[in-house]
Amino acid sequence: MTIKAPKTVQTENWQGYKNPVWHKKDKKNVTILYNMIERRKSFFLRAYMERNGYNYVDLGDHVKEDVQFGREWGTRMQCNPIYFTAGAIIRNLLRIEKETGLSKEKIVNDYVFLGGGGQCGPCRYGMYPQEYMKVANSAGFKDFRFLIFNSDIIQDPPIPKEAAFQFDVGFKVNFMLSFILADFMHIAECALRPYAMDKEAALKTITQCEEMILETFKSKLYLFKLPGVLRKVGKILAAVPRKDIKLPQIFITGEIFANMAHNDGNYNLRRFIMDEGGEVLPGIFSQRGSYEGWRRIKEAERKIQYAASPKEKRYWQIYSFRQKISYNLVKKAYAWLEKAIDPKQFGGKSEMHDVAELAKIGDEHYNTLIFGGEGNIEIGEAIYYQDKIDGFVSVKPFGCMPSSGVSDGVQSKIIGMYPHLNFLSIETSGDNEVNILSRVSMMLFKAKQRMKEREMGVKPVVDASNLDIITTCRE
Ligand code: SF4
Known part of the structure; x- marks a missing residue:
C-alpha cells in the first residue's frame, strides 16, 4: 500500500519561509507595524520612528483576541507568549485588509512588522520568527517582511546595508531609553493607582506626563533634554493627593511576557491587584535587560573556559567585553534618569535588584547556569522576599x-x-480569567491578614537548616 501525503501539508513549514529585504529606496512607501510586550514601551519608541522619518503604526497592547488568532493560525502546542505575539500580527494584518480594502499582495508590499524575537529561554529559540512567518504566510500574506531582533538586538541573519531599517547603535539606545521611560511611568502607576484620592484623575495625570516625555524624546537633543522633563514630571506626580493608608505588599514574578505584559497577556494582573486593595511592586523591565546582559556574560565565561582554540577564546572574550558594556549601560542609564525623576517623591519603588546577588541566593536550589526563562532569579526572589512582602x-x-x-x-x-x-502560582492561558483572578483574590485576602501579622510583630516560621541564606540583595 502506498502512503499518500495528506493534502493539508504546508511544505514551507519545513523548508523555511522567505523574508525579503525592505530596501532603502522604498523607505517612504512602507509602514512599520510594531509592538513591544506592552503599550508604554512601544509608545516611547514612537520618538525614534518620527526622528528617523519612518511611517509607523504603533499596535499598542496585546488583547484577548490575540491568543485566539495565534491558536487559529499558528502551530499547535506552542507556549502562550508565542500565541499572543504571533496572534497580534495576524489580527492586525487581517484588520488592515478589512479596513482599507487593500489586497493581500498590496499589504505585503506596503507594510513590514518590527518586533522582538521573544527568546526568553533556550526552549523556543528561533521559533518565534518562524512562527510569525508561518501565521502571515498561512493567512495568505505571502513573503510578508519581518524585522525581528533577538535579545542582542541584531537580526539573524544580519540585515544587508541597503536595507531601510538597521538595528544600529541609534536604535539600540532608543530602544533602551524607551523601556526605561516606560518603567518609570509603570512605577508611577504602581505608586499612585492604589493610593490616589482620585484614581481616574491620577491616571489622567500619568497619561499627560507620558505625552510630555514623548514630546521631549522626539527632539534631536533628547539626551540633553530628558533629565529636565523627568524632573518636571517627578514634581507633577508628587503633587497627586494620596490617601494615608497601608496596603499589603505583593510581589509578582515569572516568565518575562507573563510577568511584564501589563495587559490582557497576563489578565492585567497588577492593575487587578491594585484595584482590589493591594500595592504591587513594579515589574521593572530594565532589570530584565540587566539580567540578559549578566546571563550572557556568564555564558561567555564558560565558553572562554572550555574554548577549543585561541581563536574561539578570543571570540568569546570580545563577546563578553561587549556584553559587559551593554549590561553596565542599562544600569547607568536607568540610574541617571531615576535621579532626575526621583520616584521616592511620589512613593515609587524603583530599586533594581542586583541580579548577581539574586542568583547567589537561589543557586543552591536551582543552578544559576540553567538559563531558561530566568528561573534561577525567581527562586532567589522568593527567598529574598519571604519575610518582606505579604503575597x-x-x-x-x-x-x-x-x-x-x-x-x-x-x-x-x-x-x-x-x-x-x-505563594501563588498561576498559569496564563489567555482565557479562564475568572478562575485565575479568583485565586488571586484569595491570595490577596491572605496577604491582608499577613500584613496585620507583620505589623503586630508575629515572627515567621523558617526551616532553621536554611537560615544561613543571605537576604540582602538590594543595590
Ligand atoms: S520560557 Fe516559556 S514562555 Fe518563554 S519561550 Fe520558553 S516556553 Fe515560551
Whole structure:
C-alpha cells in the first residue's frame, strides 16, 4: 500500500519561509507595524520612528483576541507568549485588509512588522520568527517582511546595508531609553493607582506626563533634554493627593511576557491587584535587560573556559567585553534618569535588584547556569522576599517549559522552607480569567491578614537548616 501525503501539508513549514529585504529606496512607501510586550514601551519608541522619518503604526497592547488568532493560525502546542505575539500580527494584518480594502499582495508590499524575537529561554529559540512567518504566510500574506531582533538586538541573519531599517547603535539606545521611560511611568502607576484620592484623575495625570516625555524624546537633543522633563514630571506626580493608608505588599514574578505584559497577556494582573486593595511592586523591565546582559556574560565565561582554540577564546572574550558594556549601560542609564525623576517623591519603588546577588541566593536550589526563562532569579526572589512582602505570585505562561519546572517544581521546596510565604502560582492561558483572578483574590485576602501579622510583630516560621541564606540583595 502506498502512503499518500495528506493534502493539508504546508511544505514551507519545513523548508523555511522567505523574508525579503525592505530596501532603502522604498523607505517612504512602507509602514512599520510594531509592538513591544506592552503599550508604554512601544509608545516611547514612537520618538525614534518620527526622528528617523519612518511611517509607523504603533499596535499598542496585546488583547484577548490575540491568543485566539495565534491558536487559529499558528502551530499547535506552542507556549502562550508565542500565541499572543504571533496572534497580534495576524489580527492586525487581517484588520488592515478589512479596513482599507487593500489586497493581500498590496499589504505585503506596503507594510513590514518590527518586533522582538521573544527568546526568553533556550526552549523556543528561533521559533518565534518562524512562527510569525508561518501565521502571515498561512493567512495568505505571502513573503510578508519581518524585522525581528533577538535579545542582542541584531537580526539573524544580519540585515544587508541597503536595507531601510538597521538595528544600529541609534536604535539600540532608543530602544533602551524607551523601556526605561516606560518603567518609570509603570512605577508611577504602581505608586499612585492604589493610593490616589482620585484614581481616574491620577491616571489622567500619568497619561499627560507620558505625552510630555514623548514630546521631549522626539527632539534631536533628547539626551540633553530628558533629565529636565523627568524632573518636571517627578514634581507633577508628587503633587497627586494620596490617601494615608497601608496596603499589603505583593510581589509578582515569572516568565518575562507573563510577568511584564501589563495587559490582557497576563489578565492585567497588577492593575487587578491594585484595584482590589493591594500595592504591587513594579515589574521593572530594565532589570530584565540587566539580567540578559549578566546571563550572557556568564555564558561567555564558560565558553572562554572550555574554548577549543585561541581563536574561539578570543571570540568569546570580545563577546563578553561587549556584553559587559551593554549590561553596565542599562544600569547607568536607568540610574541617571531615576535621579532626575526621583520616584521616592511620589512613593515609587524603583530599586533594581542586583541580579548577581539574586542568583547567589537561589543557586543552591536551582543552578544559576540553567538559563531558561530566568528561573534561577525567581527562586532567589522568593527567598529574598519571604519575610518582606505579604503575597508572592509566580506567573507562568501556558505551555512554558522552564516556568513549569520552577513555579510548580522548585518553588515547592522553597515554600517548604518558608511556609509563611503567601505563594501563588498561576498559569496564563489567555482565557479562564475568572478562575485565575479568583485565586488571586484569595491570595490577596491572605496577604491582608499577613500584613496585620507583620505589623503586630508575629515572627515567621523558617526551616532553621536554611537560615544561613543571605537576604540582602538590594543595590
Ligand atoms: S520560557 Fe516559556 S514562555 Fe518563554 S519561550 Fe520558553 S516556553 Fe515560551
